[in-house]
Amino acid sequence: MTHTLLINPTITSRSSARFPLSLLNLAATLDRTGQSRIIDGNVDRDVVNETLRAMEGDRFDAVGISVMGGPQLAPAIALSKAIRARHPRVPITWGGYFPTLNTEAALAAPYVDYAIRGQGEQTFSELVAALGKAAVPDVAAIAGLSWKHGGAIVHNAPRHFTYTDPGRVLPYDKLGDPRRYLARTYLGRRTVAHQAAIGCRFHCTFCGVAAMFGGTTMLSSAERLDRDLRYFKHELGADSVQYFDNNFFDREEDMIPLLEVMARHELPWWCFARSDALLKLSDHAWKLVRKSKLRMAYIGAESPSGQMLKEIRKGTRPDQTVAAVEMCRRHGVIPELSFMVAPPENTEEETEHTFEFIRELKKINPHTEIVIYVYTPLPVHSQHEKDRAKRPSAPLFDLNGEQVVFPTTVEEWAQPQWVNYTCHADAPWLTDRMRQRIHDFVTVLRCRYPTVQDMRSPPWAKRALSTAASWRYRFRRYDRPWELNLANRLVRLRMPQVSGL
Numbered sequence: 001m002t003h004t005l006l007i008n009p010t011i012t013s014r015s016s017a018r019f020p021l022s023l024l025n026l027a028a029t030l031d032r033t034g035q036s037r038i039i040d041g042n043v044d045r046d047v048v049n050e051t052l053r054a055m056e057g058d059r060f061d062a063v064g065i066s067v068m069g070g071p072q073l074a075p076a077i078a079l080s081k082a083i084r085a086r087h088p089r090v091p092i093t094w095g096g097y098f099p100t101l102n103t104e105a106a107l108a109a110p111y112v113d114y115a116i117r118g119q120g121e122q123t124f125s126e127l128v129a130a131l132g133k134a135a136v137p138d139v140a141a142i143a144g145l146s147w148k149h150g151g152a153i154v155h156n157a158p159r160h161f162t163y164t165d166p167g168r169v170l171p172y173d174k175l176g177d178p179r180r181y182l183a184r185t186y187l188g189r190r191t192v193a194h195q196a197a198i199g200c201r202f203h204c205t206f207c208g209v210a211a212m213f214g215g216t217t218m219l220s221s222a223e224r225l226d227r228d229l230r231y232f233k234h235e236l237g238a239d240s241v242q243y244f245d246n247n248f249f250d251r252e253e254d255m256i257p258l259l260e261v262m263a264r265h266e267l268p269w270w271c272f273a274r275s276d277a278l279l280k281l282s283d284h285a286w287k288l289v290r291k292s293k294l295r296m297a298y299i300g301a302e303s304p305s306g307q308m309l310k311e312i313r314k315g316t317r318p319d320q321t322v323a324a325v326e327m328c329r330r331h332g333v334i335p336e337l338s339f340m341v342a343p344p345e346n347t348e349e350e351t352e353h354t355f356e357f358i359r360e361l362k363k364i365n366p367h368t369e370i371v372i373y374v375y376t377p378l379p380v381h382s383q384h385e386k387d388r389a390k391r392p393s394a395p396l397f398d399l400n401g402e403q404v405v406f407p408t409t410v411e412e413w414a415q416p417q418w419v420n421y422t423c424h425a426d427a428p429w430l431t432d433r434m435r436q437r438i439h440d441f442v443t444v445l446r447c448r449y450p451t452v453q454d455m456r457s458p459p460w461a462k463r464a465l466s467t468a469a470s471w472r473y474r475f476r477r478y479d480r481p482w483e484l485n486l487a488n489r490l491v492r493l494r495m496p497q498v499s500g501l
């Protein structure tokens, strides 16, 4: 019997912690042939000591750490170093978006022995089995695995994505009381996080999901979704669902059985969607969407420039964004639009154009929520191998005209400027003026239209902020909104782009 320790390093506040779905999926597979334990750093805040304590008490054949680029890297490094120092013989495996997109950098670290690329269930189970069998395990045939051999990094063949129904709900009870992951959100008093389908059909060049899945998607069966929703509703007492599906609305004929299940449960929900998919929905599908209580759809609008949308292979047009905003209004769904400003070319012009487009959308549907990111293209080495060859990306240049060189080590990726790059919060071609301009626009906009997702601030405070910001918004006087910055320090509106819903 193999014994595996699975860890999710801290990435968010305790109140924003949601089910660590990656680890739950891994545990469901590992537990078929062995045992596993989960430590979630979002809940167990002292994750290093908690891990070391667990390893003192039990013998583990392997440790698996889930790592997303950005703010999760520093805790993942500290944790891996602490495990290596105290238990040098226990192999450490990194899986998730960071090692998938930056495999070489992950394996360059002395405290990472194995990196799993893409979906982890099967690959990790095979690795753990091999580790349990021999002191020098034979891992050369394990698809989806990268490892070190004689000072070199070996990348085994890729593994194809599969969707297997475990026939039961995920092992949520491994997290202690799973109810502590239910949160009060805009959707309800006890919102649960769930992922029904995996992957995405599209190949957007900026998106980590395209880099991970390379245009593959697989939907849940209606039976499985029904089983999961029944468990959430009746066993955990959930009253609403946030779907993490990379792109919820796939082909309508495949979605109808799922929407029928959701319409029966009537649990208000949130999801990621595309404007073109929403516009294509039939009246029958919209009827189910309304009955199932879709409250908010997060749509990647990205840019008002058709040219830019083509370049990033988004596959949607700006007029579709406008039409989707209008359609959502008619159906009582709040569109939450994300934009990527300050691209490396025509940085200023594109950004101002986006601000004007946002104003237009707000006129059509004032309930539209806006999330603004800085456009930070993925490094070429991170793109999916199928896409890398198709459209060579233009080189990126910083403010001094020097070509941008991406980090090659984990420690460099954990530096503040690269954490900000991963979080789409900053880029090497941004001038201080541009950075300030974006910050000021966002301040005025989010004060003028406080997000409905903010459950903390009292309504009077939001109204006061909105009134204070209205003249600046109306006359486009975004620069240096000192009074709003001051007021924001007192009110502290929620930032969905940082904490999730």
Ligand code: B12
Binding pocket: 008, 011, 012, 018, 019, 020, 021, 022, 023, 025, 026, 042, 063, 064, 065, 066, 067, 068, 069, 070, 071, 093, 094, 095, 096, 097, 098, 101, 116, 118, 119, 120, 121, 124, 195, 207, 208, 209, 244, 245, 246, 422, 423, 424, 497, 498, 499, 500
């Ligand atoms: C939930 C979530 C979060 C949560 C935290 C989740 C947690 N770990 O506790 C929060 C809201 C905090 C978060 C934050 C961020 N996120 Co996030 N997040 C997601 C989301 C919506 C779902 C992840 C999930 O649970 N998927 C379901 C599970 C089953 O899939 P999975 O995680 O991929 O796991 C599988 C494999 O990756 C692998 N695997 C994963 N871990 C491990 C570990 C081992 C040992 C092994 C073997 C395998 C393995 O096997 C798993 C099972 O098949 C994804 C998008 C998506 N739908 O996937 C984005 C996503 C992962 N996030 C992303 C990013 C970039 C961020 C940010 C860093 C930046 C940002 N602006 O969004 C922020 C940080 C914000 C900050 N603090 O400042 C990107 C990552 C892509 C990239 N370029 O690196 C994604 C893909 C969104 C996107 N489209 O860009 N995020």
